[in-house]
Amino acid sequence: MARQPIYSKSQDIVAFELLFRGQSGEDLSAIKDEEATFDVVVNTYANIVADGGKKFLPCYLKVTDEVLLAGTLPELPPALFSLEILGRSSISPEFVSKVREFAAKGYRIVLADYNPDDPKFEPLLNVIHVIKLDIQLLGLGALPGIIQKLRPYQLDLLADKVETKEEFRQCLEMGFSLYQGYFLSRPEPVKGKKISGSKIILLQLLAELNNEQATGASLEQIAINDAALTYKILRVVNSAAFAVPKEIGSLSHAITLLGMEQIRRWIMLFLTTAADGRPNELTRTMLVRGRMCELLAEINGYPNGMNYFIVGLLSQLDAMLDIEMAELMTEVPLSGEIKNALLHYTGTLGDVLSDVEHYERGQFEELSRGIDRAFYEVAYRHSLKWADQVMSALLN
Known part of the structure; x- marks a missing residue:
């Protein structure tokens, strides 16, 4: 099971689409057999940290016409689950009822896979609440003509498969209220764009961490050039995101307690926050x-797990900074x-990154066969x- 976010006009996450495979493909066997599974969905897939606290978002659950008509759909809380009808459904009067x-x-x-040229969808337009347009x-x-045709039904329009920020901008102008796709993860390079001052200091810290002669004092000398950054690092290290035995009073003290590798991890985390130092949905x-x-990497027995963490974390740094990866x-x-x-x-680092990207997009059939599929979930x-946990620390 995986989740794909659904965004508002302001690019905040307002819901998740659940992506899963049961024993029979896209059936409901993955969630209907055990009530405990609902707790997993709510506490893992519907949960999000925002504005300093946790909140639960609705999940879009794909259901086939066979499931709806057979009455096998479990009693789900309507506040947390929206039902997504598939375009391939046989839309009979019984189905509409x-x-x-x-x-x-x-x-x-929610109606997915809408085809404006197919009259079979007409009976549903007075029943549904959200319509997804690929x-x-x-x-x-x-799209303008299709939107005009749908206007009398007063539906929430969801732009599906929005791949770029330019497509997002155009859909925004057309009046879409919901968005789904990879537009947040695609860079929009600006010629001559520079890395901000705080990011430069983070890169300097990262370079120093690669120096075998680096010490807590040498790192501290770089960090003090940005007092706010130093304070933020200390706040995060002191937070629940990383348990430490006692309060940390300085960067050199933090390094003594945590070691260079863990400090490297936190420098990477700060490098991935937005320009104003605040985490966003891409973070x-x-x-x-x-x-x-x-x-x-650990499950596969690969050494140097930190390198895999770095590759995954920085895989969308180009989109974060709007600078080409090269x-x-x-x-x-x-x-x-x-x-x-x-x-x-390339290499095992690239293989693992590729697997993770396939998983988060619900492309489960593309996963490598090196380990049991259950380990991915x-x-x-x-x-x-x-x-x-980390988002909560970064937001405080």
Whole structure:
């Protein structure tokens, strides 16, 4: 099971689409047999850290017409689950009646794979609440006409498969209220764009950490050039995201307690926050990727787990800074092995990163066969919870 975020106009996450495979493909066997599974969904996949606290977001659950008509759908809390109807469904009068029944119970109904040229969808338009429009399949040029046709139904329009920030901007102008896709993870390079001052100091710290002669004092001399950064590092290290035996009063003290490798981890985390030093939704994805890469490396028995963490964490640094990855790699003091994994997916570092990207997109059939599939979900769940801890620390 994995989750894909659904964003608002302001690029805040407002829901998650659940991506899963049961014993029979996209059936509900993965969630209907055990009530405890709902706790897993709510506490792992519907949970998010935002504004200094936890909140639960609705999950879009794909359901087939067979499941709806057979009455095998468990009693799900309508506040936490929206039912997503698939476009390949056989939309009979009985099916429409059943959908209307679920809507009357308080479920929000989402229609995916909408084809404006197929009249079979017409009976549903007065029943559903959200309609997903695949902008890659339908084409941006055709969308205004489709939106005009749908306007009388007063539906929430969800732009699906939004790949770039330019596509997001165009859909925003057309009046879409919801967005899904990888537009947050694609860079929008600006010619001559520079890395901010605080990021430069972080890169200097990272370079010093690669120096065998580095000491707590030498790192502290670099960090004191940005007092706010030093304070933030100490706050995070003192937080629940990383348990330490007692309060840490200085960076050199932190290094003594945690060691150079853990300090390197935190420098990487700060490098992935937004320009104002605040984490955003892209930060969350980068944290999950980094931790999951590290865990899969441990499960596979690969040495130097920290390198896998770095590769996963920095895999979207180009989107964070709006600078091409190739250009970034000339400025970031990393090994050639890590840089090649980020640029070309080479070696075991690149293989693990590729697996993690496939998993988060629900492309489970693309995963390598090196380890049992169940380990991927275990690593993913753990990474989501770990990312929440770190996000909470970064937000405080």
